Amino acid sequence: xxxxxxxxxxxxxxxxxxxxxxxxxxxxxxxxxxxxxxxxxxxxxxxxxxxxxxxxxxxxxxxxxxxxxxxxxxxxxxxxxxxxxxxxxxxxxxxxxxxxxxxxxxxxxxxxxxxxxxxxxxxxxxxxxxxxxxxxxxxxxxxxxxxxxxxxxxxxxxxxxxxxxxxxxxxxxxxxx
Numbered sequence: 287x288x289x290x291x292x293x294x295x296x297x298x299x300x301x302x303x304x305x306x307x308x309x310x311x312x313x314x315x316x317x318x319x320x321x322x323x324x325x326x327x328x329x330x331x332x333x334x335x336x337x338x339x340x341x342x343x344x345x346x347x348x349x350x351x352x353x354x355x356x357x358x359x360x361x362x363x364x365x366x367x368x369x370x371x372x373x374x375x376x377x378x379x380x381x382x383x384x385x386x387x388x389x390x391x392x393x394x395x396x397x398x399x400x401x402x403x404x405x406x407x408x409x410x411x412x413x414x415x416x417x418x419x420x421x422x423x424x425x426x427x428x429x430x431x432x433x434x435x436x437x438x439x440x441x442x443x444x445x446x447x448x449x450x451x452x453x454x455x456x457x458x459x460x461x462x463x
Contacts, residue, residue: 317433318360321461325395328388330403332364332456337407342373342448344380345456346404347388351440353400355462358433362445362459365426368452372422372429378414378444380404391459400462410446433461 321327332345349357362374383406388399420429437443437460447454 318461322391325390325392325397327391327461328399329391330386330388330458332405334453334455336453337448339451341407342446343454343456344406344410344446346380346444347401348442349401349437349439353439355400357437357460357462359431359435360459362429363457364455366452366454369423370448372420373446374418375414375416375444377442378410379412380406381411382406
């Protein structure tokens with residue numbers, strides 16, 4: 287391309303060069319797609335959970351100290367059978383509960399996530415910092431972040447959905463780099 291002129295002459299027709307044609311298409315994709323192909327993309331789901339009155343569904347990922355990787359949140363999604371609020375926090379403590387297993391988005395991959403997880407119904411303890419608050423109506427919700435929320439080593443991300451007597455789910459997707 288060193289010999290191509292960047293300006294056209296007024297005495298000649300406009301010079302153009304096709305760079306994205308049917309026979310030679312350009313390809314673009316999100317970073318999460320490349321991470322999934324490399325086995326570095328994960329999804330954690332709460333499943334469908336019945337939440338008692340005055341409680342919330344809590345899902346948490348903790349990027350372990352010394353992991354050497356940052357967690358880039360791709361999407362938070364799920365659903366609820368009644369109006370509720372989805373809150374995203376930095377920090378917080380979930381007492382009790384279970385450690386659900388993150389699934390690798392490259393089916394059949396043996397690569398495991400660097401995060402530790404926690405899930406329970408209740409209230410979030412500690413001193414979390416609220417990053418996002420989204421009231422939702424009955425039905426599905428999707429929060430696309432495309433990696434705009436980053437959890438470095440030794441940091442925690444918590445998602446809560448509630449408060450109230452309802453059935454709900456939280457699906458959290460991320461990649462690690």
